[in-house]
Amino acid sequence: DGGITQSPKYLFRKEGQNVTLSCEQNLNHDAMYWYRQDPGQGLRLIYYSQIVNDFQKGDIAEGYSVSREKKESFPLTVTSAQKNPTAFYLCASSLGLEETQYFGPGTRLLVL
Amino acid sequence: GENVEQHPSTLSVQEGDSAVIKCTYSDSASNYFPWYKQELGKRPQLIIDIRSNVGEKKDQRIAVTLNKTAKHFSLHITETQPEDSAVYFCAARGAGSARQLTFGSGTQLTVLP
Numbered sequence: 001d002g003g004i005t006q007s008p009k010y011l012f013r014k015e016g017q018n019v020t021l022s023c024e025q026n027l028n029h030d031a032m033y034w035y036r037q038d039p040g041q042g043l044r045l046i047y048y049s050q051i052v053n054d055f056q057k058g059d060i061a062e063g064y065s066v067s068r069e070k071k072e073s074f075p076l077t078v079t080s081a082q083k084n085p086t087a088f089y090l091c092a093s094s095l096g097l098e099e100t101q102y103f104g105p106g107t108r109l110l111v112l
Numbered sequence: 113g114e115n116v117e118q119h120p121s122t123l124s125v126q127e128g129d130s131a132v133i134k135c136t137y138s139d140s141a142s143n144y145f146p147w148y149k150q151e152l153g154k155r156p157q158l159i160i161d162i163r164s165n166v167g168e169k170k171d172q173r174i175a176v177t178l179n180k181t182a183k184h185f186s187l188h189i190t191e192t193q194p195e196d197s198a199v200y201f202c203a204a205r206g207a208g209s210a211r212q213l214t215f216g217s218g219t220q221l222t223v224l225p
Contacts, residue, residue, distance in 0.1 A: 040217070042218055043215045044215075101146075102158070103156050104155060
């Protein structure tokens with residue numbers, strides 16, 4: 001778990017603003033994921049990436065964008081099109097899509 | 113796509129008693145079923161997992177059972193302790209192009225001293 005870091009721990013977004021959440025891993029994992037967690041709900045998949053320069057939409061991709069230019073990094077941008085962004089965002093990684101996923105510590109996004 | 117239902121949403125037990133959390137899944141091709149424990153404000157951590165070619169797996173006080181015919185799997189915690197208090201999530205992973213994990217909605221377990 002210590003090999004996956006997310007920053008910042010808390011993030012505040014103003015109306016109409018895009019914000020970017022950072023996720024870095026030093027586990028040499030090929031696959032990375034972004035999940036959104038709302039109170040009383042399970043984790044929902046936003047985007048995932050099987051390998052560098054490739055990523056796929058998850059169940060709730062609208063209003064979000066990602067990039068995977070480096071194996072270690074998978075940043076998530078919450079765009080102004082996401083009308084209800086307040087949530088706990090979790091990044092995860094795994095050796096491959098069929099391997100165990102390990103989670104980062106999360107970023108809590110709040111709207112001002 | 114896959115749909116995972118988890119019950120109960122809250123569970124309170126006395127210290128030393130057993131706790132059981134159940135999940136059902138919809139995709140008969142799903143082949144991997146992990147369980148995660150999440151303490152308040154922390155990251156989910158894998159506590160046990162099971163693959164579809166196994167019916168039961170045990171790790172000290174924790175066990176998971178899988179019934180592929182009925183498409184359900186369960187987490188069993190014996191001799192519960194206050195530090196077992198947390199939210200527990202089940203998940204199922206599909207096969208082929210649907211290899212993402214789909215999570216249940218979570219169970220808040222409270223172990224009363």
